[in-house]
Amino acid sequence: MCDVGDIILVSNYNDSGNNIGRHSFVVLSEEAGKIRGLDYDMICNVISSFKNEKQHDKKMSYTGNFPIAHDDFDPINGNSNRGYIKAEQFYYFNKSKLNYMVIGKMKPEIFQLLLEFIDGLEIPIQHIIDNL
Amino acid sequence: MDKRYKINEEAKEVFKRKKVCIMECKNLKSLNLEKLNSKKSIIVSSKNALKDVTPINWSNDILSGKKKVTISKTKDKHLGR
Numbered sequence: 327m328c329d330v331g332d333i334i335l336v337s338n339y340n341d342s343g344n345n346i347g348r349h350s351f352v353v354l355s356e357e358a359g360k361i362r363g364l365d366y367d368m369i370c371n372v373i374s375s376f377k378n379e380k381q382h383d384k385k386m387s388y389t390g391n392f393p394i395a396h397d398d399f400d401p402i403n404g405n406s407n408r409g410y411i412k413a414e415q416f417y418y419f420n421k422s423k424l425n426y427m428v429i430g431k432m433k434p435e436i437f438q439l440l441l442e443f444i445d446g447l448e449i450p451i452q453h454i455i456d457n458l
Numbered sequence: 459m460d461k462r463y464k465i466n467e468e469a470k471e472v473f474k475r476k477k478v479c480i481m482e483c484k485n486l487k488s489l490n491l492e493k494l495n496s497k498k499s500i501i502v503s504s505k506n507a508l509k510d511v512t513p514i515n516w517s518n519d520i521l522s523g524k525k526k527v528t529i530s531k532t533k534d535k536h537l538g539r
Binding site: 329330331333335347348349350352354355356357359362369372373374375376377381392393394395396397398408409412415417427429430431432433434436437438439441444445447450451452453454455456457 | 486487488489490491493494497498499500501502503504507508510511512513514515516517519520521523525526527528529530531532
């Protein structure tokens, strides 16, 4: 079970049968619906970290990226506390087919900021439906 | 002030703050897809969408469920908008 604003870690993410690793997402919606005839019951944005300062500056110059910080700073495993959400990419999931765990939450006021940020985007929204 | 009274008041305050936080979390508005209908949209593959995503290396405490992560916003100046 998860709620809107939760941070989930998706294991064994599949793309046309190829495993493309574990990725973290923020849950934007839990309303069921159909896209291109496929059922979904969750829409998420993916969360990414920065490889280095140069990449940070490059990524933050892009209109669709929403900067975030988290409280799991761990210098031993090289985990920085900064990252970004790719706000223009909507990942559609069917929870019954998804292997995920809830690992945390976005602060409510920051989640509302993210929704406002998405509303204000003037770039095409990218729908990712190949995991349905 | 009576020490027990003070502890009791502090506990009440913590409970009040937790209750407000739980209420805020439960009342989160979700994404309004209707509002986004006017925007141009395209279908892309996961492979393409995830090609420049660097997964976060969560600590063992997060991965084992011992600790939950909280996400906030950085003070980064957003250069794009």
